[in-house]
Amino acid sequence: MIDQIKKLGPGLLFAGAAIGVSHLVQSTKAGAEFGFGLIWALILCNFFKYPFFLFGTKYAFSTGETLLHGYKKIGDYVLYIYLLLSIVTIFTIQAAVTIVTAGLAVELFGFNNNIAIMASIILILCIIILTVGKYKLLDNFIKIVILILALSTLFAVGYATNNNVVELNFNQIFPDEVSGIIFLAAFMGWMPAPLDVSIWQSIWTKEKLNLNNKIKYKSALFDFNVGYISTVFLGLCFVALGAFVMFGSGQTFSNNGSEFANQLIKLYTANLGENVKIFISVAAFTTMLSTTITCLDASPRAMSQTLKLLNHKKISGYNTWILIISIVTMIIFVFFESEMGTLIKIATILSFITAPIYAIMNYSLVNSDYMPKKFKLSKSMKFYSISGIIFLTIFSIWYITLI
Numbered sequence: 468m469i470d471q472i473k474k475l476g477p478g479l480l481f482a483g484a485a486i487g488v489s490h491l492v493q494s495t496k497a498g499a500e501f502g503f504g505l506i507w508a509l510i511l512c513n514f515f516k517y518p519f520f521l522f523g524t525k526y527a528f529s530t531g532e533t534l535l536h537g538y539k540k541i542g543d544y545v546l547y548i549y550l551l552l553s554i555v556t557i558f559t560i561q562a563a564v565t566i567v568t569a570g571l572a573v574e575l576f577g578f579n580n581n582i583a584i585m586a587s588i589i590l591i592l593c594i595i596i597l598t599v600g601k602y603k604l605l606d607n608f609i610k611i612v613i614l615i616l617a618l619s620t621l622f623a624v625g626y627a628t629n630n631n632v633v634e635l636n637f638n639q640i641f642p643d644e645v646s647g648i649i650f651l652a653a654f655m656g657w658m659p660a661p662l663d664v665s666i667w668q669s670i671w672t673k674e675k676l677n678l679n680n681k682i683k684y685k686s687a688l689f690d691f692n693v694g695y696i697s698t699v700f701l702g703l704c705f706v707a708l709g710a711f712v713m714f715g716s717g718q719t720f721s722n723n724g725s726e727f728a729n730q731l732i733k734l735y736t737a738n739l740g741e742n743v744k745i746f747i748s749v750a751a752f753t754t755m756l757s758t759t760i761t762c763l764d765a766s767p768r769a770m771s772q773t774l775k776l777l778n779h780k781k782i783s784g785y786n787t788w789i790l791i792i793s794i795v796t797m798i799i800f801v802f803f804e805s806e807m808g809t810l811i812k813i814a815t816i817l818s819f820i821t822a823p824i825y826a827i828m829n830y831s832l833v834n835s836d837y838m839p840k841k842f843k844l845s846k847s848m849k850f851y852s853i854s855g856i857i858f859l860t861i862f863s864i865w866y867i868t869l870i
Contacts, residue, residue: 477524477671479613480761482694485660486616487564487758488811490705491751493654498709504640508651509706512658513699515855518848522829523668524691528684529842531676533669535769537832539776545828550773552663556817557766561792562799563810564762565590568755570728575748583800590793593760598786612757619750624704626743627711652866653812656819659698663825667765766792820867823860830856
């Protein structure tokens with residue numbers, strides 16, 4: 468068992484990337500506004516997205532390549548689709564997660580009230596970790612962060628459950644108002660994560676195999692499942708926290724990054740007591756820190772590989788893209804910090820609408836002749852995957868027709 472834990476890596480990095488805005492912001496908000504009424508959406512999204520995230524691990528392990536290399540084999544047009552979708556979202560996503568992290572850092576440490584400065588400090592620290600320590604340091608760092616996150620979140624949920632005096636209602640809800648439908652799309656878009664994270668998963672799996680080529684597929688699958696199950700479980704925990712603490716309170720969240728963090732911590736401590744403030748603060752901060760650093764690692768890796776595969780090598784360096792993303796993110800801090808909520812809404816809805824595209828791309832690749840026979844999909848997995856594509860497509864078309 469200890470040996471299995473040591474081999475964990477890409478799965479926990481997936482968890483680190485996934486457990487962020489989707490959990491701390493969207494899941495908490497789902498619990499606050501709908502109680503336990505959107506549990507159905509959380510479960511269905513995680514269930515139907517599972518195979519497409521798994522394909523990132525499966526393809527990388529079986530071929531020694533990332534999904535991006537596979538897309539190249541299908542045709543350059545697939546890579547250009549990915550490039551276009553990435554350019555539209557990566558800066559917004561990085562800005563959104565870093566602003567929330569900075570707001571929580573101000574609440575936790577309190578030594579600088581300027582959100583833009585704090586966000587820049589966090590970005591610089593992440594850049595140092597990634598450029599100096601590279602994958603190995605990130606791998607070890609994220610294991611510590613996920614452990615702290617899990618323990619502090621479980622404590623907070625346990626405390627909230629024990630002190631809950633409101634009768635629980637598990638009736639499931641399908642929003643019928645426009646604002647509720649928009650939130651549902653945003654909630655499902657990043658639950659447990661945007662589907663392009665499957666590409667990041669394949670990159671991290673390849674990096675892990677480069678460090679240790681003796682890892683067996685069973686261990687890689689165990690690693691992925693640990694990460695995935697962790698994201699589902701902690702998603703339920705944050706919905707529960709929102710339901711126990713905020714449901715029926717009449718509170719609404721600010722679009723401003725620092726004000727949002729302040730509201731979140733104060734609302735929790737007001738209901739659970741000052742004694743748990745440190746646990747809530749640490750849980751929230753580590754949640755967002757893990758997302759900030761994994762996004763800042765994965766996006767440059769993906770952009771770098773994509774541009775190299777498309778023969779645009781002059782702007783394809785990993786460090787180059789870390790700097791580009793960081794600089795654009797800092798610019799967004801200065802001009803759009805007060806619109807954090809809008810940034811998150813745009814990014815999450817885009818992820819919701821584009822999910823079927825990534826699902827089809829991933830399924831087409833692993834179901835093609837480029838996949839080694841030993842790792843070909845079973846009939847049940849094909850049925851499962853096609854069901855997922857249908858589910859994601861129907862919901863996306865339904866949402867587009869409404870707006």
